[in-house]
Amino acid sequence: MKLKYRIFSLFIDRKKKRECHHVLMQFNSYYQGLHLNKKGIFVLRTLYFQRFTRFSTEVGYSVSPEMKHLISSAFVQITFGIGQDDLEYFNKIHITPKAYSYRNSTQLFHGDVNPMTKTVNLTWPVVKKGFEINDDGMNLAIHEFAHCIILENARRNYLVRNLNEEELKGWKSYSLKLLEKIRKGDNGLYRDYAGSNLMELFATSLEYFFEKPSELFSYDPEHYKRLCRLLKQDPRNSKDPTNLTIRE
Numbered sequence: 156m157k158l159k160y161r162i163f164s165l166f167i168d169r170k171k172k173r174e175c176h177h178v179l180m181q182f183n184s185y186y187q188g189l190h191l192n193k194k195g196i197f198v199l200r201t202l203y204f205q206r207f208t209r210f211s212t213e214v215g216y217s218v219s220p221e222m223k224h225l226i227s228s229a230f231v232q233i234t235f236g237i238g239q240d241d242l243e244y245f246n247k248i249h250i251t252p253k254a255y256s257y258r259n260s261t262q263l264f265h266g267d268v269n270p271m272t273k274t275v276n277l278t279w280p281v282v283k284k285g286f287e288i289n290d291d292g293m294n295l296a297i298h299e300f301a302h303c304i305i306l307e308n309a310r311r312n313y314l315v316r317n318l319n320e321e322e323l324k325g326w327k328s329y330s331l332k333l334l335e336k337i338r339k340g341d342n343g344l345y346r347d348y349a350g351s352n353l354m355e356l357f358a359t360s361l362e363y364f365f366e367k368p369s370e371l372f373s374y375d376p377e378h379y380k381r382l383c384r385l386l387k388q389d390p391r392n393s394k395d396p397t398n399l400t401i402r403e
């Protein structure tokens with residue numbers, strides 16, 4: 156375990172760790188599948204992410220520990236294999252009780268990443284459902300954090316990027332073909348929305364990567380293996396996903 160987590164752990168009381176563990180055991184299937192010694196670091200990273208993130212909500216609605224733990228766990232899940240502990244730019248999370256729209260627009264959203272306000276907006280009942288139904292390839296928090304990872308990576312100096320430059324480039328060029336295939340309707344897995352552009356394909360792919368890893372692998376093994384190399388993990392190895400011995 157990294158020294159900074161050991162030090163951080165000293166300042167977190169047991170009750171908080173237990174509370175986080177219980178929420179994740181109840182709702183996060185990725186966490187449930189982890190080996191016991193990986194669960195400890197996952198909880199610490201979930202609490203570490205919360206420490207450096209500002210959560211807010213609307214008047215009359217409150218942010219519960221369950222919301223914080225579960226939302227943060229989606230970020231930790233995606234970054235479990237790479238050394239990114241928190242979001243530097245999108246470090247504000249606004250939780251809404253129901254779908255919302257922006258001023259002068261009637262379009263309703265359940266979630267979005269807003270570069271103007273540097274905020275990730277999430278509708279709580281949809282976030283929760285994303286975890287409760289863990290095998291339908293739909294998880295709002297995973298989807299929005301996938302956008303954040305790509306956007307933040309692009310903002311960083313290339314020397315301190317969290318995603319390997321070559322792997323990301325490789326994923327993009329390979330995925331252009333996949334995008335075409337989805338747009339033609341020639342696909343038995345992805346929902347149409349994934350064909351919007353590369354950003355949406357990446358975010359949707361991560362939802363499948365974590366909720367339907369075997370189906371995603373069967374659909375396009377090369378694409379799946381590229382995601383494994385990019386995120387340095389393979390969710391098919393549920394006990395120890397970051398032990399990356401990519402299976403054929």
Ligand SMILES: [Zn+2]
Binds near residue numbers: 355358
């Ligand atoms: Zn999206």
